[in-house]
Every structure is written in structure tokens, then in C-alpha cells.
Amino acid sequence: MHHNKQIAIILSDTLQCIGLQSILTDYFAPVEISYFSTFEELSNSGNDTFDYYFTNAETMVLNTDFFLPRKNKTMLLIESRNNNEESSPSNHIITTASQETIIEQLGQFFSNDSSGSFSNENNKELSSREIEVLQLIVKGITNKEIADKLNISLNTVLSHRKNITAKLGIKTISGLTFYAIMNGFISGDEIGL
Numbered sequence: 385m386h387h388n389k390q391i392a393i394i395l396s397d398t399l400q401c402i403g404l405q406s407i408l409t410d411y412f413a414p415v416e417i418s419y420f421s422t423f424e425e426l427s428n429s430g431n432d433t434f435d436y437y438f439t440n441a442e443t444m445v446l447n448t449d450f451f452l453p454r455k456n457k458t459m460l461l462i463e464s465r466n467n468n469e470e471s472s473p474s475n476h477i478i479t480t481a482s483q484e485t486i487i488e489q490l491g492q493f494f495s496n497d498s499s500g501s502f503s504n505e506n507n508k509e510l511s512s513r514e515i516e517v518l519q520l521i522v523k524g525i526t527n528k529e530i531a532d533k534l535n536i537s538l539n540t541v542l543s544h545r546k547n548i549t550a551k552l553g554i555k556t557i558s559g560l561t562f563y564a565i566m567n568g569f570i571s572g573d574e575i576g577l
Contacts, residue, residue: 388414389494392431394439396421400461400479404438411487412494423447436494438477441558448565455566459493462559475566476559509551517544519570522561 391408395401401419408415418434420426423443427450437451437458444451444460451458461477477489510518513534520530527545531538549555554563564570 388416390433390435391415391417392420392426392434392437393417394420394423394426394437394443395461397440404461404477407483407486407490412490423450441562445558445561445565448571452565452568458566459490460559460562462556462562476554476562510548514544514548514551515569517541518548518560518564519574521545521548522557522564522570523574 389408389412393401393404395404398421405417405419408417418429418431420429423439423446435457437454438461439451439458440461444458455475459475459477461479463479475493477486479486481489516534517530520533525533527538527541530536531541534541548560552560552563554560561570
């Protein structure tokens with residue numbers, strides 16, 4: 385007997401919410417979905433029995449104390465500005481992707497949930513220097529400032545940035561921020577919001 389997936393969608397964008405709800409209901413039933421337009425609504429509901437959380441980068445970053453312990457149960461909706469839809473991590477949905485790609489991403493997310501391996505499999509790929517650069521990037525430090533702080537050339541910083549985005553398949557600052565927080569490389573308090 386299948387247990388209904390308890391899903392919380394925390395999005396202020398009604399159309400994204402309705403679209404996500406439709407896909408989840410049509411392709412991943414049985415599901416019970418609760419919609420919250422703000423994180424405060426979720427908090428005020430007093431309900432913490434959800435199996436999964438769907439939200440955007442801003443909500444996640446502003447509420448890292450809540451989402452970090454639930455990182456394996458949290459799916460982030462991001463808008464990709466590149467055409468490389470297939471390379472996103474399994475905890476991201478690229479909202480501009482095709483319906484088939486989104487369904488594939490959701491299927492991967494739900495199947496990876498029990499293993500919780502999505503965060504650890506990528507950690508091995510980043511060198512310690514790349515992690516240092518990533519931490520400074522998400523803090524809002526410029527390339528020149530990163531070069532000065534780490535005593536490396538500007539070209540080396542650019543090479544590290546290129547390698548980080550290639551290895552992780554994440555091209556946006558919000559996506560890199562989410563990755564850094566969810567993998568414990570940085571806390572929400574360290575980010576200049």
C-alpha cells in the first residue's frame with residue numbers, strides 16, 4: 385500500500401504553483417499538496433509532517449535554518465538562463481525546461497530521496513580551492529577581490545569559476561548559493577542579502 389506523499393509548495397507565483405501541482409498530481413500520485421504563498425504561512429500552519437518541500441532560492445536562503453536539515457527533502461525551482469537543462473542537480477527544477485525534462489527531474493528527485501546521495505556525489509568533484517572560491521562567490525565578493533584575498537591571478541579565479549559551473553552544472557548565483565548552503569560550505573548568515 386502506497387503512502388501519499390505529503391508535499392508543501394512554498395511559492396508566491398500562482399502559475400508556477402498550479403503547474404507544479406498539476407505535474408505532481410498527474411505523474412507522481414498519490415500526493416497530498418499544501419500550498420503556501422509565503423514561508424510565514426507555512427510556519428503559521430504549525431504543520432511539519434511534509435515529506436517534500438518545493439520552493440525558490442530566495443525563500444530557501446532566507447530560511448536556511450529550516451531548510452538545511454531538510455535538504456534531502458527540498459526541491460528548488462530555478463529559472464535557467466542557459467540551454468543546458470539536462471545538467472542540473474537532482475534537487476533543482478529548471479522552470480524553463482520542457483515538461484518531459486521537469487518530469488524526469490522530479491522522478492530523479494523522488495528516487496534519490498531514500499539514498500540522500502545528491503549532495504555528497506558532487507562534493508568530491510570540487511577541489512578545496514574551488515570550494516574556497518565558491519564560498520567567496522556566494523558571499524558577493526567580486527572576481528578581483530577573490531584574486532586579492534586568495535593571492536591568485538584574476539585568470540585563475542575565472543578558471544575556478546568556469547570549473548565550478550561545469551562540474552556542478554549550475555550557472556546562476558542563486559543556484560550556487562543553494563548548493564553551497566545545502567552542502568554546508570556556507571551558512572545563510574554569511575551571505576550578504
